[in-house]
Amino acid sequence: MSSTDLSLLESAVTALEHPSFAARLANMAGKPIELIGQALPAPAAQAIATATSRALNVALNVALRTMQGARPGSPLFHKALAMASGAAGGAFGLAALPIELPVSTTIMLRAIAEIAQSEGEDLTDPETALACVQVFALGGRGGAADASESGYFAARAMLAKSVTEAARYIAERGLIEEGAPVLVRFVAQIASRFGVVVSQKLAAQAVPLVGALGGAAVNYAFIAHFQDVARGHFTVRRLERRYGKDRVRSEYERLAQAMHAHA
Secondary structure: OOHHHHHHHHHHHHHHHOOOHHHHHHHHHOOOOOOOOOOOOHHHHHHHHHHHHHHHHHHHHHHHHOHHHOOOOOHHHHHHHHHHHHHHHHOOHHHHHHHHHHHHHHHHHHHHHHHHHHOOOOOOOHHHHHHHHHHHHHOOOOOOOOOOOOHHHHHHHHHHHHHHHHHHHHHHHOOOOOOOHHHHHHHHHHHHHHHHHHHHHHHHHHOHHHHOOOHHHHHHHHHHHHHHHHHHHHHHHHHHHHHOHHHHHHHHHHHHHHHHHHO
């Protein structure tokens, strides 16, 4: 593996093994912020789960129906759009979530798709579209407890069967059928992890220190978080196409272990 690609892989390991929306918010606020407090009240948790699933269903439809014609744009443009949607919804908190979240999720998906395209992905391939949606799951977890068992590859392995089945289903049918079990299962797996970050986003808006920054600033951090995860994810996929999956995973694990030891 060339030194340039090895350096890119190291950056990907950093982004994928320790994806932390809370840490990004803490950097914005200038001090540590605890966003994982007591369990959310049942009505709030249910509202977040419902809004998250709906947002991902919207994103999946966008990914499979309209993303193929995407053209490279500016990451800052997507962040500006996300800030605008956050500013509109931030003042209303949970009440605005069913409206604001599908908008910001679709904006993020567009940004993720452009990153995928820049890394050589074919957006006309249903598997690539599903890999873009998969980013929402990869960014909704903590770092691996044991660096020898990569958190990133463990998450990919967990989702692999759903991605393969969904891609085959879409390729065979040539369309999306609402409520198709294979797609429902795929969205549910993504939602269980994406919902973690959505809960943190709402919690952040309720913290005086962060809330003072406004919904726009929180949404800026929200999209920047998933853009970083997407860049890492599609860098790994590009290197896998070039060097083979086994070689890339071996180097990835070595870098992850070294990073863990240094920490």
